Amino acid sequence: MSELRVHNFAISLDGFGTGAGLTRDEPFGHAGERLHEWMFATDWWQTGGSRGIDDVFARQHGPGIGAEIMGAGKYGYPGWHEDPDWTGWWGANPPFHTPVFVLTHQPRPSIELEGGTSFHFLDASPAEALAAAKQAANGQDVRLGGGAETIREFLAAGLVDYLHVVVVPILLGRGSRLWDGLEGMEQDYRIEAVSSPAGVTHLTFTRVSTSSTNGTNGG
Amino acid sequence: MSELRVHNFAISLDGFGTGAGLTRDEPFGHAGERLHEWMFATDWWQTGGSRGIDDVFARQHGPGIGAEIMGAGKYGYPGWHEDPDWTGWWGANPPFHTPVFVLTHQPRPSIELEGGTSFHFLDASPAEALAAAKQAANGQDVRLGGGAETIREFLAAGLVDYLHVVVVPILLGRGSRLWDGLEGMEQDYRIEAVSSPAGVTHLTFTRVSTSSTNGTNGG
Numbered sequence: 389m390s391e392l393r394v395h396n397f398a399i400s401l402d403g404f405g406t407g408a409g410l411t412r413d414e415p416f417g418h419a420g421e422r423l424h425e426w427m428f429a430t431d432w433w434q435t436g437g438s439r440g441i442d443d444v445f446a447r448q449h450g451p452g453i454g455a456e457i458m459g460a461g462k463y464g465y466p467g468w469h470e471d472p473d474w475t476g477w478w479g480a481n482p483p484f485h486t487p488v489f490v491l492t493h494q495p496r497p498s499i500e501l502e503g504g505t506s507f508h509f510l511d512a513s514p515a516e517a518l519a520a521a522k523q524a525a526n527g528q529d530v531r532l533g534g535g536a537e538t539i540r541e542f543l544a545a546g547l548v549d550y551l552h553v554v555v556v557p558i559l560l561g562r563g564s565r566l567w568d569g570l571e572g573m574e575q576d577y578r579i580e581a582v583s584s585p586a587g588v589t590h591l592t593f594t595r596v597s598t599s600s601t602n603g604t605n606g607g
Numbered sequence: 608m609s610e611l612r613v614h615n616f617a618i619s620l621d622g623f624g625t626g627a628g629l630t631r632d633e634p635f636g637h638a639g640e641r642l643h644e645w646m647f648a649t650d651w652w653q654t655g656g657s658r659g660i661d662d663v664f665a666r667q668h669g670p671g672i673g674a675e676i677m678g679a680g681k682y683g684y685p686g687w688h689e690d691p692d693w694t695g696w697w698g699a700n701p702p703f704h705t706p707v708f709v710l711t712h713q714p715r716p717s718i719e720l721e722g723g724t725s726f727h728f729l730d731a732s733p734a735e736a737l738a739a740a741k742q743a744a745n746g747q748d749v750r751l752g753g754g755a756e757t758i759r760e761f762l763a764a765g766l767v768d769y770l771h772v773v774v775v776p777i778l779l780g781r782g783s784r785l786w787d788g789l790e791g792m793e794q795d796y797r798i799e800a801v802s803s804p805a806g807v808t809h810l811t812f813t814r815v816s817t818s819s820t821n822g823t824n825g826g
Contacts (some may be wrong), residue, residue, distance in 0.1 A: 402786035555774075555791055557810070559790055560790060561788065567620060567622075569780060573618075580806070581808045582802050583804040584800045587798065588800070589800045589808050
């Protein structure tokens, strides 16, 4: 069955997925690129990089994905709604290569870019956005791209099947927290933690199926 | 030189060192014992337990320690100040075996218990408490026992030399947060992370010396 998956979402030790003071020049605010250095060092990001644990996690980002959902804060800087020429951070050929659904209270016409990426703007609930993205994904999985508030909303709504979080050993002190208001979430997931030589810790949350498709055990 | 060390301090993924709703019957509130199950499974806690990574970390708790500092919230339940017979949670022979300095705005006379443990009550700043504990420790290290607020205050004051935090894969949602207001703390520490088969992740913070006792490198 088609899943909703989060990959490579980095947070600080104190749980912030981005810093404070986001601008067009500083998309991650005072966090800068510190949450993503582990990823820049991988072979997936740049040929010749590391090919160990960080790389194999990072590479799960693409395969099997037929659409992405992202929040307005990932798509653009604060104020992009007033810029009719804004088409995202990623230039003419964005790295998504699928339809991307941007959640915003100020929708605009869809945009087609090179390489198979298109942006579609929805003022919708998480469940409605997921339904639209699943239809576009045509049987493949949907990636939930962030940022922190968007992932938190989908987690709170019980819509996320797989969550990969990378805990980076810095303390940001301020920004957008991933974990607020998710008490007891561990009951719905099988959770594993594994630390990497780069100093980050990969957390994976795999939703425990509540369906009975596999029936009971033979014993 | 004598150090101030934190050992075996467990927090949830969302950073809570204890739950909400603490009472005499529920010292950790709604967290119950879930933050400490990893420790109960070790050979250090109970002979016959696991002797791997969780155990070797847990065993660092005792050696080389000459005194402990703890907050009022670790020493007793909310309201213990009004109970003249309260001598802590630990019975006649507490597991400290050293002088223990309890930070409280309502000091009371010192208590001597069995096995070398004594409780001394101080209305003092972190630096003042550390000076008193170091004197009592007689050249050995001082353990900072918690809770979350107390550790946070000592970290903010720059007094902690070694910090061992155990991240447990649960989301408590409410309680006392360890990390608030510590932006940039990573600059003062060498940080390592290692996950254990039990599912917890051990974080160690070792303070980078700011003294020049070793001089410059030969090169």
